Amino acid sequence: MAKSSADDGDLRRACEAAIEDTKQKIVMALRVAKGHGILGKSSKLGRQMAKPRVLALSIVGDDVVFAAAKSKGQRTSAFLRVLKYSTGGVLEPAKLYKLKHLSKVEVVANDPSGCTFTLGFDNLRSQSVAPPQWTMRNIDDRNRLLLCILNICKDVLGRLPKVVGIDVVEMALWAKENTPAVPAQNKVRDGGPVASSVVRETELKVNVEKELVSQAEEEDMEALLGTYVMGIGEAEEFSERLKRELQALEAANVHSLLESEPLMDEVMQGLEAATSVVEDMDEWLSIFNVKLRHMREDIASIETRNNNLEMQSVNNKSLIEELDKLLERLRVPSEYAASLTGGSFDEARMLQNVEACEWLTSALRGLEAPNLDPSYANMRAVKEKRAELEKLKSTFVRRASEFLRNYFASLVDFMISDKSYFSQRGQLKRPDHADLRYKCRTYARLLQHLKSLDKNCLGPLRKAYCSSLNLLLRREAREFANELRASTKASRNPTVWLEGSSGSGQNVNATDTSTVSDAYAKMLTIFIPLLVDESSFFAHFMCFEVPTLVPPGGVVNGNKTGYDDDDDDLGIMDIDENDSKSGKTSAELEALNKSLKDLLDGIQEDFYAVVDWAYKIDPLRCISMHGITERYLSGQKADAAGFVRDLLRDLESRISMQFNRFVDEACHQIERNEKNIRQMGVLSYIPRFATLATRMEQYIQGQSRDLVDQAYTKFVSIMFATLEKIAQTEPKYADIFLFENYAAFQNSLYDLANIVPTLAKFYHQASEAYEQACTRHISMIIYYQFERLFQFARRIEDLMFTVPPEEIPFQLGLSKMDLRKMLKSSLSGVDKSIATMYKKLQKNLTSEELLPSLWDKCKKEFLDKYESFAQLVAKIYPTETIPSVAEMRDLLASM
Structure with missing residues (x-):
């Protein structure tokens, strides 16, 4: 088989170095491109960039071992390795597949070149992930790799994977064309196919692949096909011949089967024996299965009972612990029971009593939800114990309440029986309750616990404390007020201030009654802080939820309270730190003020007595006492000092009532002046009012002016009304009487009006009335002396509304002749007429000091009227001559 450029020795050596396993040998290594596609679909071009990879086929052991393994039928391991290039261009392992799991080889149909294929393995964990697609450089590289894979699967694994998209015959033909002659070929003795050995390329320098069809088989197939070449056109004859040969083959097969009948019988007997054994084994297995099922049931039952016993043991242990806690909670210590039922309430035993109260409170609270589990509430033991604790509570509350009621009464009785506690003749005694509060504070914590045990028991205790202490406070106030009045030296002033007698006013001005208001101030200084402190002490001692009224040693309106001992009432605030200092309610305040009324009621009578006594000595001292x-x-702001505030309001109201009584009497004295029919000159109450106002201003001392201003308003209103009534009795002299009195009012109040706004208002009112009376009186004198002159001018003025000025001289009585006659009778001897006018102005005037100003007003008024007359004459009678205004002014100035 021709060597590919993609497969060389350097690549295989690089792969062997990368896997670092000396037992594995690289058979073939090819460079490929790795791509991905969607499961069931081939990836589209350009969907994902291909990655360079190397596919290497490796086997375990050397070639000799591999050949021996094939001849002996032993299984040899073969692998497909995927290697990738690192950042430095060095190969490193990426994936490892076992060829025994190769199940499918498929060439991708969408690739027209046919160089892309996929390898399917049956052991992949996720079959939903599409297998990678491997793309070779050319068809030859693809065929070389796939042919090598198929030969290894056939020789090593004994099976071939499913091949899709590749023609096997085409593959065999390609292998034949690309495989050179190999000298070494072995045949299997038993007539099997001849398999070529896999020879290492390092020895032969050629890559020999196992052929799918051997050369001998191929020659036989060619000979067979050559036999039928000539007759292939005779289809029917060829078909018949094939049928005959097929029947001959089937007959031969049946004959061979009949010859093998003994062997088949022997096999059937073996199968029957095996079947019998298998049936026996199945029976035994069913028996064992039943026994195992019963055993499993027994084990489950045992485990269930064991779990129940274990759970019961744990529950019993927890139950015992809970019962121990409950029994400990229900146990009543003997020492506490003794203190609650029959212990003494002496001061030395109070610590034990308080501890017993604390235990009882916590025990009762512990038997209530949510401190006690609701499931315990209906238990008989809990009910009995709760009843026992309730009985202990009622017994202790009854004993403690009875003791405290007797204790409060005995304390007050002891102090009342000792006269040294009260003021005596020649010695004022300030009440001192420090010892009383110290003794009461011993039982303050007891009262706190009584409140927590039974709130209803505090009502009778509060009443008992109030009734006892009320006797002491009233006795102290009565003795102090009596001695205060007896020790104050002050002469009594008459209440007749504005009547007509001449000497009384002077006596009043000379009398000093400041000791009276000082005595009242001392009464308030001593007792108001005492009452505030008593209210505060009572509020906290008797467990009212209200804030502190006055701090110890505090200041009330600039005055030291005087109750700044260490044994003051503030220690009570530390009794129960859980009490809410801001949790007061309207109901608590209402109950507190009601109790304070029981505590302090009746003490106001002694304050009233001091006010009445001061009023009898000097009514004007009501002003000082009011301030x-x-x-x-103004200093009583706390809600819990309601009674003290009410007391001060009552005192203020009583002082105002007494002062208003004095004002009414003085006004009555003013009104009595109108009974005198003949009144001349300045009335006596005018200057006396100035004296009274001066004294009242001295008593105000910078306090609120409402009381005094109301008195001023009432006084002056009555004075002016009475003045007007008296003036009406003599109309002839009314204006003289009015301006003389109004002038006297202004003169006497000039200094006070500059500093007192109310008096300034009446000063201006008197000034206006004075000017009006003066104008009326002067006009009357001028008209009386120059009646014809000014009547003539008035007639001209009246006609000017209807008649033109040039026609007025032709009217009856207004001719030029009439004008000359009138001027001769009025202005001849005008100096004598003016002197007569001065004498009339001087006549009946009792206040000579007013004459200069009145004469000046009279001259000015006459000159103004004459100037108006001269203007009329110049306009109506331009040819007539009269004395000029300048001549008349010089004449008046010379007189």
């Missing part, structure tokens, strides 16, 4: 109360009220 003091406002300062304290």
Whole structure:
């Protein structure tokens, strides 16, 4: 067979170096191109680029071993190797196929050159993946490779794979043409076909492939065909001849079969014996199968029972552990039971009592969901234990509540019986509850646990504490208020401020009653922080969920509370850290304020007594007390100090009521002035109001002005109304009376009006009323003295609306002659008329200091009116002459 350019010794040596296996020998190596196609379809041109590969056929052992193996019928291993080129151009193994698994050789039909084929192996894991397609350089290389593969399969494996797309006869003819004569050929002794040995190319330098049809067979076939060449045209004769030969062959076959009958009988007997043995074996196997099935069932049953026992053992162990835990939870320690049922509540025993409470609380909580599994809830032992714990709880709560009620009462009784706790004659005693709170705080944690055990027990305890401490607080406030009033030295001021007597106002101004408001301030300074602290202490001591009111030693409206001892109430906040400080609710606040009312109710009466006492001494001190109360009220922001805020509001309301009472009485004194029919000059309440306002401003001291401004408004409104009523009794002198009093009001309040907005408003109102009264009075005097002059001018002005100016001199009573007569009677001796006008202005005027300003207003008013008259005369009577305005101005200036 001619050597291909694709197969050479260097390529085979490179392949042997690549596989590194000395036992395997490379028979043939060819360069190919590897391509891929879809399963069941050939790949399209250009679908995927072909890759260069080398296909090598290898066998295990050398040529001698291979030939011996063929002659002895031994199986020899043969492989198809795929090698690829690495990046350096060196061959390296890529795939390895065993030829014994080769099942199909197929030439791709879509390749017109016929150089592309696929190799199918029956041991591939995934048959869904299309096998690779191998493309040779030419048909000769394809035939050489496929012929070598088929010869190896026939000689080594004893079978041929299925060949698709290749004509075997064409392949044999090609092998004959391309195979040179080989000197060494062996025949099989038993008449079998002659097989050519596979000789290494290194020895013969030619590649001899095993022929599909031997040369002898081929010669016989040619001789046979030559025999029938001449008669091939006689179809019927040829057919008959073939039938006869076929019958002869069949007869020969039947004869040979009959000759082999003894052998067949011997074989049949052997088959029968084997059948009997097989039947016996099948019976034994069925028996063994039944026994094995029973054994499997027994084993499964044993395993099931074993698993159940193991599971039962585990469950029993877990159950014992759970029961131990449950029994431990249900056990009541004897020392706790003794403390809960019959222990003492002395201070030394409180630690044991608290520990017992904590255990009882946790035990009760442990028997409730979700701490206790719901499946345990209906157990008899759990129910009995829960009932036992409930009985312990009720017994302890009853004993503790009874002890605390008696304890609160005994503490307060002890303090009330000792007079040194209260204010005495000549000595004011500030209430000190530090010892009381210290003793109460001993039982604060007990109250916390009582709340967690039974919230309903706190109601009676709160009432007992409030009723006991209320007696103490009221006694302290009463004794303090009595001694405060007794020790305050202040002379009583009369309440008659604005009546007509002359001496009372001076006495009032000289009296100092500041000690009265100082006493009230001291009462608030001592007791308001005390009440706030008591409210805060009570809220936390009695387990109300409210925030702290005032910190210990805190400041209330700039004043130190005074209750900054280490034994203050804030220690209670640390009793139960789990309490929510911000969890207050409206219901809690309502209950707290209701309890605070029981705690502090009645103490307001002593504050009211101090307010009433201060009012009797000096009603104006209500202003100072009102400001003091406002300062304290603005500092009470906490919701839990509701009673203290209400107390301060009540005090503020009472102070306002007393002050309004004083204002009403003063207004009544003002109104009594209108009963005097003859009133001349400045009324007495005008300057007295200025004195009163000055004193009131001194008492305000920078506080809210609402109370004083309301009093000012009421005072001035009554004063002005009364002034107007009195003026109406004498219309002739009404304007004089009005402007004198309005002027006195302005003069007396000038300084205060600059700093008090409310008084400034009334000052301007009085100024307007003064100007109006002055204008009316001056106009009356001017018209009285120069009546004909200004009546003549008024008639001219009235006619100017309907009559042209040039026709007015022809009207009746307005001729030039009438004008001359009027001027002669009015302006002759005008200096005397002006002097008479001055005397009338001076007459009936009680406030001489007003005369200069009034006379100036009068001259100015007269001059303005005369100037208007002169303009009318110049317009209506241009030829007439009258005294000029300048002459009249000089005359007025000289007087």
